[in-house]
Amino acid sequence: MPFxxxxxxxxxxxxxxxxxxxxxxxxxxxxxxxxxxxxxxAKPALPDLAAAFCRDLKARAAARPET
Known part of the structure; x- marks a missing residue:
C-alpha cells in the first residue's frame, strides 16, 4: 500500500x-x-490524572495544620 x-x-x-x-x-x-x-x-487517562490530583490535594489538606 503506497504512502x-x-x-x-x-x-x-x-x-x-x-x-x-x-x-x-x-x-x-x-x-x-x-x-x-x-x-x-502509556500516558494515564485524564480522569485518572484528575482523580490522582484530587487525592493528592485531599492528602495535603489533611496534613496541613489548622490555623
Missing part, C-alpha cells in the same frame, strides 16, 4: 530518522509511529 509524504519538512524528518536508525523509509515511519502510539498508550 506518500507530501510535506517537505515531514519528508526530511522521516529521512533523518531513517538514517539515524539505519532503516528504509517505510520501516522508519513504521517504527516512529509504533513508538509514538506506545508513548500515548
Amino acid at each position: 506518500h509524504i507530501k510535506n517537505a519538512e515531514t519528508d526530511a524528518l522521516a529521512r533523518k530518522f531513517a538514517g539515524m536508525k539505519h532503516l528504509g523509509l517505510t520501516d522508519a515511519v513504521h517504527l516512529a509511529l509504533q513508538e509514538a502510539v506506545a508513548r500515548e498508550a
Whole structure:
C-alpha cells in the first residue's frame, strides 16, 4: 500500500530518522509511529490524572495544620 509524504519538512524528518536508525523509509515511519502510539498508550487517562490530583490535594489538606 503506497504512502506518500507530501510535506517537505515531514519528508526530511522521516529521512533523518531513517538514517539515524539505519532503516528504509517505510520501516522508519513504521517504527516512529509504533513508538509514538506506545508513548500515548502509556500516558494515564485524564480522569485518572484528575482523580490522582484530587487525592493528592485531599492528602495535603489533611496534613496541613489548622490555623
